[in-house]
Amino acid sequence: MLADYFRISLRNLRKRKIRSFLTILGIVIGIVSVVGLISIGQGMQQAINEEFKTVGQDRIIIKPGGEGFTGSTPVTAEFSTEKLYEHDLDVVKNSKGVYKAIGVIIDTGDTEFDNTIKYNNIFGVPTDSYSISFIKTVDFFIIEDGREFEQGDKYKAIVGYRTAKELFDKEIRIGNKVIIKGQEFKVIGIQKKTGSPVHDSMVRIPLDVSRDLLEKDDKEFTTIFAKVQKGLDPINVAESIKKELRNDHDVKEGEEDFTVTTSVQLMEGFNNILNIVQIVLIGIAGISLFVGGIGIMNTMYTSVLQRRKEIGIMKSIGAKNSDIMIIFLIESGILGIIGGVIGVILGISLSKGVELIAFSLGVELLKAYISAPLIIGALVFSFLIGAVSGLMPAMQAAKLQPVDALRGF
Amino acid sequence: MLKKTTEKPTSRPQKPIIKIDDVWKIYKIGDVDIYALRGLSLTINHGDFVAVMGPSGSGKSTAVNMIGCLDIPTKGRIFLDGQDISHLTESDLAQIRGKKIGFVFQQFNLIATLTALENVMLPMIFQGTPEEERKKKAKELLEKIGLGDRMHHKPSELSGGQQQRVAIARALSNDPQIILADEPTGNLDQKTGKEIIALLRQLHQNGKTIVLVTHDPDVAEYAERIEKLMDGKIVSIVKGKNHNHQHTGR
Numbered sequence: 001m002l003a004d005y006f007r008i009s010l011r012n013l014r015k016r017k018i019r020s021f022l023t024i025l026g027i028v029i030g031i032v033s034v035v036g037l038i039s040i041g042q043g044m045q046q047a048i049n050e051e052f053k054t055v056g057q058d059r060i061i062i063k064p065g066g067e068g069f070t071g072s073t074p075v076t077a078e079f080s081t082e083k084l085y086e087h088d089l090d091v092v093k094n095s096k097g098v099y100k101a102i103g104v105i106i107d108t109g110d111t112e113f114d115n116t117i118k119y120n121n122i123f124g125v126p127t128d129s130y131s132i133s134f135i136k137t138v139d140f141f142i143i144e145d146g147r148e149f150e151q152g153d154k155y156k157a158i159v160g161y162r163t164a165k166e167l168f169d170k171e172i173r174i175g176n177k178v179i180i181k182g183q184e185f186k187v188i189g190i191q192k193k194t195g196s197p198v199h200d201s202m203v204r205i206p207l208d209v210s211r212d213l214l215e216k217d218d219k220e221f222t223t224i225f226a227k228v229q230k231g232l233d234p235i236n237v238a239e240s241i242k243k244e245l246r247n248d249h250d251v252k253e254g255e256e257d258f259t260v261t262t263s264v265q266l267m268e269g270f271n272n273i274l275n276i277v278q279i280v281l282i283g284i285a286g287i288s289l290f291v292g293g294i295g296i297m298n299t300m301y302t303s304v305l306q307r308r309k310e311i312g313i314m315k316s317i318g319a320k321n322s323d324i325m326i327i328f329l330i331e332s333g334i335l336g337i338i339g340g341v342i343g344v345i346l347g348i349s350l351s352k353g354v355e356l357i358a359f360s361l362g363v364e365l366l367k368a369y370i371s372a373p374l375i376i377g378a379l380v381f382s383f384l385i386g387a388v389s390g391l392m393p394a395m396q397a398a399k400l401q402p403v404d405a406l407r408g409f
Numbered sequence: 410m411l412k413k414t415t416e417k418p419t420s421r422p423q424k425p426i427i428k429i430d431d432v433w434k435i436y437k438i439g440d441v442d443i444y445a446l447r448g449l450s451l452t453i454n455h456g457d458f459v460a461v462m463g464p465s466g467s468g469k470s471t472a473v474n475m476i477g478c479l480d481i482p483t484k485g486r487i488f489l490d491g492q493d494i495s496h497l498t499e500s501d502l503a504q505i506r507g508k509k510i511g512f513v514f515q516q517f518n519l520i521a522t523l524t525a526l527e528n529v530m531l532p533m534i535f536q537g538t539p540e541e542e543r544k545k546k547a548k549e550l551l552e553k554i555g556l557g558d559r560m561h562h563k564p565s566e567l568s569g570g571q572q573q574r575v576a577i578a579r580a581l582s583n584d585p586q587i588i589l590a591d592e593p594t595g596n597l598d599q600k601t602g603k604e605i606i607a608l609l610r611q612l613h614q615n616g617k618t619i620v621l622v623t624h625d626p627d628v629a630e631y632a633e634r635i636e637k638l639m640d641g642k643i644v645s646i647v648k649g650k651n652h653n654h655q656h657t658g659r
Contacts, residue, residue, distance in 0.1 A: 005534075007527075012522055314535075315503055317511075317512060317579065318504065318506050318508065321503070402480075
């Protein structure tokens with residue numbers, strides 16, 4: 001019986017092609033934006049989580065500048081005028097629970113190779129044996145080809161996997177020359193692929209050289225990495241580092257001019273921001289879906305008005321109120337679900353397209369992640385929007401008195 | 410029983426199928442009461458062929474609605490097969506209509522988006538008849554009325570007479586006891602109209618109860634008896650002159 005009602009409803013929709021199409025379009029736009037935004041949001045979240053996996057959970061990151069109003073967002077530290085120096089590294093090294101620590105310079109700059117210039121991340125890393133032994137344990141510094149820095153290396157560079165293989169038309173090989181911020185460097189090593197876009201597209205040079213090139217102060221660091229002693233909770237160690245640095249800088253709790261974050265906290269911080277952004281965007285997309293629902297309601301009301309006579313005929317040949325109601329509900333549900341199917345397909349295409357465009361522009365964190373729950377959820381939701389929007393018109397249709405309806409007005 | 414009919418040609422049992430007992434229908438338009446029916450009483454027995462005749466404004470349409478269980482009276486009672494239906498809900502009435510009454514309208518009233526076959530199947534859908542059975546029955550009915558080769562056509566692809574015959578097939582699909590034909594020839598030319606009347610007579614001979622509502626005296630004469638309606642009630646009952654005559658329309 002339901003199959004028959006489906007058939008009747010489909011016939012009606014097909015008869016009013018343009019109106020059905022326009023109504024469906026309203027839902028399509030809503031679903032496209034919701035699916036597109038969610039898949040990109042989830043993709044970004046995944047990419048960031050991947051990123052942090054390569055950092056490792058036993059790491060603590062110390063950056064200059066306080067936490068500011070927004071709490072523990074690592075982003076605010078980037079804009080700080082405060083700085084960290086070698087002395088701070090010593091304090092960190094001597095804090096309770098710290099196994100090893102190094103200070104690095106992280107910045108961006110232009111790299112020239114094969115007569116083309118690309119921007120990428122420049123890491124200035126220390127080349128003393130203590131630091132090198134630390135660096136060798138870091139996932140995103142592992143050498144695949146060539147060698148690690150040695151004490152005394154000067155204008156030598158180690159490049160990330162993507163920098164070597166994909167960034168330039170020509171592949172960078174060991175022994176090639178690259179020009180970083182106007183200075184020529186000889187490539188001595190190529191790093192293993194990490195899967196993290198930030199780390200794969202870096203260029204690594206000795207610390208002292210990087211300070212000169214990037215116009216940093218003598219003895220300055222932009223970031224201090226610490227590794228926690230085995231078996232200790234990074235959060236407790238981070239607290240002890242904070243305490244030591246507070247004493248050293250002579251500041252009170254809450255007024256720190258530095259930020260200490262564990263890699264887990266950092267990840268959570270990013271995820272929080274991303275979640276808020278996602279909720280806002282999906283909220284906006286939701287409005288368009290709501291408008292689409294109103295479109296369905298409008299169409300169904302018009303349909304009820306136009307088909308009064310048909311409703312009367314069906315009632316006179318034995319259709320109960322519930323039969324009429326079901327026919328109209330199926331009709332609006334179909335409008336919703338067709339919109340949903342098209343919307344999901346277009347939404348996936350859109351987010352994949354954005355991913356491709358972003359990739360070609362070098363933005364690798366912008367990824368689309370399409371999950372089964374997202375697709376199923378979008379389809380169920382679009383059907384529900386259709387059915388709910390059709391509910392009132394369907395009730396109106398069902399309540400029509402056959403005598404009035406047959407008269408057709 | 411208010412009106413006793415005596416002109417039964419056969420020894421059919423005189424069991425009323427529809428009994429309308431002093432029915433009033435009053436519409437309120439603003440502050441004005443419009444009396445559509447003023448104490449209508451009418452008894453239709455099993456196997457009757459009754460014509461209800463009256464000029465426009467006589468309450469004919471309202472009477473049809475009452476007989477067809479499409480409307481409920483303001484006052485008075487309606488019995489269908491002995492059951493008082495005056496106070497049933499719309500959904501209960503729909504069930505009864507679907508099972509017991511087959512409608513044939515002046516405007517044919519086929520569903521434009523469905524084919525002839527699907528139109529005939531529709532009442533059976535509402536009764537929950539299984540698909541196979543529905544299809545078989547609908548095909549049989551369409552073949553019987555001579556539209557076997559047109560069953561996959563939409564109403565717009567059929568002539569008026571063909572549409573009306575599809576409507577009659579539809580009316581028959583649930584094997585109702587009563588066929589209620591409201592001006593069935595009103596939109597047809599004379600020849601086609603006669604064919605439709607012939608079809609109704611044939612159904613009557615096969616045992617159906619036929620209620621034919623018309624303003625056309627020539628059409629009404631084919632009924633066993635004619636109930637004349639005026640100002641919302643029956644004013645006279647006469648025997649149909651042509652009831653036993655062979656019709657010549659075919």
